[in-house]
Amino acid sequence: MERVGVVGLGTMGGAMAVNIARAGFPLVVWNRSPGRTGEFEALGIPVAGTPGVLAAAVDVVLVSVSDTPDVETVLFGPEGVATGAAPGTLVIDCSTIDPAAARGFAARLGEQGVEFVDAPVTGGSEGAKNATLAILVGGDPANVERAGPIFAAIGRTVTRFGPVGAGQAAKAVNQVVVAATYMGVAEGIVLAIKAGLNAEQVVEALSGGAAQSWVLTNRSHRMLANEYPPGFQVALHLKDLAIALALARASGAVLPVAALVSQLEAGLVALGHGSDDLSALARSIRALSGLDA
Amino acid sequence: MERVGVVGLGTMGGAMAVNIARAGFPLVVWNRSPGRTGEFEALGIPVAGTPGVLAAAVDVVLVSVSDTPDVETVLFGPEGVATGAAPGTLVIDCSTIDPAAARGFAARLGEQGVEFVDAPVTGGSEGAKNATLAILVGGDPANVERAGPIFAAIGRTVTRFGPVGAGQAAKAVNQVVVAATYMGVAEGIVLAIKAGLNAEQVVEALSGGAAQSWVLTNRSHRMLANEYPPGFQVALHLKDLAIALALARASGAVLPVAALVSQLEAGLVALGHGSDDLSALARSIRALSGLDA
Numbered sequence: 001m002e003r004v005g006v007v008g009l010g011t012m013g014g015a016m017a018v019n020i021a022r023a024g025f026p027l028v029v030w031n032r033s034p035g036r037t038g039e040f041e042a043l044g045i046p047v048a049g050t051p052g053v054l055a056a057a058v059d060v061v062l063v064s065v066s067d068t069p070d071v072e073t074v075l076f077g078p079e080g081v082a083t084g085a086a087p088g089t090l091v092i093d094c095s096t097i098d099p100a101a102a103r104g105f106a107a108r109l110g111e112q113g114v115e116f117v118d119a120p121v122t123g124g125s126e127g128a129k130n131a132t133l134a135i136l137v138g139g140d141p142a143n144v145e146r147a148g149p150i151f152a153a154i155g156r157t158v159t160r161f162g163p164v165g166a167g168q169a170a171k172a173v174n175q176v177v178v179a180a181t182y183m184g185v186a187e188g189i190v191l192a193i194k195a196g197l198n199a200e201q202v203v204e205a206l207s208g209g210a211a212q213s214w215v216l217t218n219r220s221h222r223m224l225a226n227e228y229p230p231g232f233q234v235a236l237h238l239k240d241l242a243i244a245l246a247l248a249r250a251s252g253a254v255l256p257v258a259a260l261v262s263q264l265e266a267g268l269v270a271l272g273h274g275s276d277d278l279s280a281l282a283r284s285i286r287a288l289s290g291l292d293a
Numbered sequence: 294m295e296r297v298g299v300v301g302l303g304t305m306g307g308a309m310a311v312n313i314a315r316a317g318f319p320l321v322v323w324n325r326s327p328g329r330t331g332e333f334e335a336l337g338i339p340v341a342g343t344p345g346v347l348a349a350a351v352d353v354v355l356v357s358v359s360d361t362p363d364v365e366t367v368l369f370g371p372e373g374v375a376t377g378a379a380p381g382t383l384v385i386d387c388s389t390i391d392p393a394a395a396r397g398f399a400a401r402l403g404e405q406g407v408e409f410v411d412a413p414v415t416g417g418s419e420g421a422k423n424a425t426l427a428i429l430v431g432g433d434p435a436n437v438e439r440a441g442p443i444f445a446a447i448g449r450t451v452t453r454f455g456p457v458g459a460g461q462a463a464k465a466v467n468q469v470v471v472a473a474t475y476m477g478v479a480e481g482i483v484l485a486i487k488a489g490l491n492a493e494q495v496v497e498a499l500s501g502g503a504a505q506s507w508v509l510t511n512r513s514h515r516m517l518a519n520e521y522p523p524g525f526q527v528a529l530h531l532k533d534l535a536i537a538l539a540l541a542r543a544s545g546a547v548l549p550v551a552a553l554v555s556q557l558e559a560g561l562v563a564l565g566h567g568s569d570d571l572s573a574l575a576r577s578i579r580a581l582s583g584l585d586a
Contacts, residue, residue: 099488122502134501159498161490169488170495173481177504180477180550187548188470191537194544195392195462197454202463205452208427209415210525211470213506232503244484251487254581255480257473257550288547 001025004150005058007051007074007081008095009036012121013064015128016094016154020062021045023153030054032065032074051075052084060090060150067239068097075105087113092147094135094154096120096236098243099165099172100250102138106164115143118164120171121155124232132156136174138166172244178278179241179261181215186282189223190289199224215279223282226292228273234281235274238265294318297443298351300344300367300374301388302329305414306357308421309387309447313355314338316446323347325358325367344368345377353383353443360532361390368398380406385440387428389413389529391536392458392465393543395431399457408436411457413464414448417525425449429467431459465537471571472534472554474508479575482516483582492517508572516575519585521566527574528567531558 001024006017009031021027021043029040030048037047048054051074055061061081065071071093075081081091091109093102093116106116117139127133133155137144144160151158161170188211192199203220206212222228241262248255264284273280286292294317299310302324314320314336322333323341330340341347344367348354354374358364364386368374374384384402386395386409399409410432420426426448430437437453444451454463481504485492496513499505515521534555541548557577566573579585 122499122504124503127502134498136498157498157501159494161494161498166490169490170485170498172488173485173490173495174499174502174504176484177477177481177499177506177509180473180480181504181506183550184470184473184477187473187546187551188466191469191541191544191546191548192463192466194546195465195540196544197459197462197466201452201454202466205427205429205450205454205463206415206467206470208450209420209467210417210507210511211415211467211474213470213474213508214503215506216470218503247488248484251484251489252583253480253484253487254578255484256553256578256581257476258480260549260553285547285549288549290545 002059003057005030005048005054005061006064007054007061008064009040010064011125012094012128015125016062016064019131020150020153025150025153028054028057050079051081052079054084055081055089056084056086060092060147061085062092062094062150064094066095066236068101071095071097071105076108082109082112082114085112085114090115090117090143090146092117092119092150094119094121096171096240096243097168099168099247102168103165116164117143117147118167119147119151120167122171122174136161136167136170138162138164138168169247172240172247175237175240176244176255176258180257181213182219182278182281183257183261185213185215185220186223186285189220189282190285190291193291194289219279222277222279226282226286228276228280230275231277233275234265234268234278237278238262238269241265295352296350298323298341298347298354299357300347300354301357302333303357304418305387305421308418309355309357312424313443313446318443318446321347321350343372344374345372347377348374348382349377349379353385353440354378355385355387355443357387359388359529361394364388364390364398369401375402375405375407378405378407383408383410383436383439385410385412385443387412387414389464389533389536390461392461392540395461396458409457410436410440411460412440412444413460415464415467429454429460429463431455431457431461462540465533465540468530468533469537469548469551473550474506475512475571475574476550476554478506478508478513479516479578482513482575483578483584486584487582512572515570515572519575519579521569521573523568524570526568527558527561527571530571531555531562534558
């Protein structure tokens with residue numbers, strides 16, 4: 001079994017690391033803030049001092065951090081993965097970042113013989129915990145095959161969409177579809193409330209037809225209760241929509257609803273709701289409609 | 294069993310009439326254009342000369358026509374239901390119309406002792422044919438109970454949302470949710486195409502996660518093929534969104550995505566695509582993005 005290093009022990013990366021250890025891979029971890037490493041030390045899993053030290057000790061480095069600049073720092077910073085990785089090391093980036101940046105990172109790592117696949121995921125914190133993530137992959141087929149046993153430890157489905165960057169592009173599509181779906185449910189819930197209907201009854205009745213969606217089933221109740229416990233953060237979806245809209249600009253796609261949703265999300269972040277679950281898009285529609293005033 | 298008259302033998306009303314006859318109700322039908330009545334004459338089902346004549350011959354009148362003015366004409370026109378209906382007759386309106394208009398019609402019929410429930414449906418032409426419609430009902434509980442055996446003949450689920458008009462309000466909510474869901478899938482499909490991905494593979498991979506919806510599963514392939522065989526017509530959804538936006542205005546709900554979608558649908562109708570299936574919203578996004586140019 002290849003030795004694996006996990007860089008980034010947040011909600012997603014931490015759960016992936018646990019599942020990789022459970023699957024029996026020799027594991028080393030690193031996290032920017034040391035607070036998250038105690039759990040791993042308690043399990044006897046070594047904690048590296050820097051990403052570079054981690055990379056020198058393993059065959060495969062899995063990265064799970066927040067945004068493009070974070071990936072750049074852990075890969076190419078003064079103590080980054082690139083300072084320690086031997087030729088032949090494989091970097092699997094599970095962060096959601098710009099597809100063009102992923103291609104740039106792959107090229108830079110390639111100069112020193114280090115391989116790269118982009119492998120953003122969907123399925124949220126539950127998916128990470130239960131190893132049921134959908135993994136959206138871009139990269140050389142040989143590298144994707146090599147990553148297979150690790151993907152099997154952290155997720156349920158693996159789809160290779162093409163060369164490096166293609167996984168990120170597919171993730172961008174996911175976030176665009178999700179944006180409008182949440183908004184439709186938010187608008188529907190608010191209309192139901194304002195029109196004096198029993199909104200729970202409406203959700204129930206509509207769930208069997210063309211309005212059916214994962215969001216309607218799983219997130220409409222949060223919108224109704226106007227409570228958005230941490231889940232998939234608004235601020236992270238806004239970051240992902242920025243990536244999708246940049247990809248749209250670069251490829252010539254026009255996405256009016258995704259652009260509108262990103263504006264509302266920027267407003268939510270500015271009002272201090274950035275760490276709410278994405279269902280907090282209903283906050284915007286509720287506020288525009290004078291609910292909770 | 295009560296004697297039933299069906300007014301309006303289009304895709305929806307015609308299928309409902311067939312299912313009502315199959316369930317054993319004594320049936321009379323009427324249609325504005327005589328072309329649709331031949332099938333019923335062949336089955337030995339009497340065709341009335343006017344809605345008023347039909348109403349005089351039955352206990353319950355089920356109306357299934359396109360829009361508010363059509364309902365007004367068949368109910369209150371010179372040869373309308375109101376000219377023939379005896380006190381105690383029940384009118385079930387399965388058309389999708391303005392909730393306030395439904396309340397007005399109920400009040401006018403009430404002056405002559407005729408009862409009214411609004412009962413718009415979801416589930417499309419397949420649902421009408423297979424008697425699997427979801428029926429969204431507003432009206433007095435006693436009238437809704439009386440309509441029960443007829444609802445059982447045409448649909449699978451029946452939900453009473455409140456007094457007259459509440460069924461129409463729930464239908465408006467459905468159309469608002471549907472609008473954004475179609476747009477999200479349309480934007481996602483176009484981004485996938487423009488970004489060079491295999492869009493079918495993307496649909497498959499996203500279907501297990503938060504982007505999942507009936508639309509993604511059942512309509513994304515039409516958007517990909519850029520072919521929109523008749524299904525739920527753009528022009529009818531535009532009419533329904535106009536109802537929803539009027540209800541929103543009246544009740545103080547703000548629906549930015551529904552409003553945006555209604556603009557794009559008006560454009561499609563103006564360009565001659567009004568009888569396309571609603572998945573033709575992808576035409577707008579494809580055109581804005583320079584596909585099919």
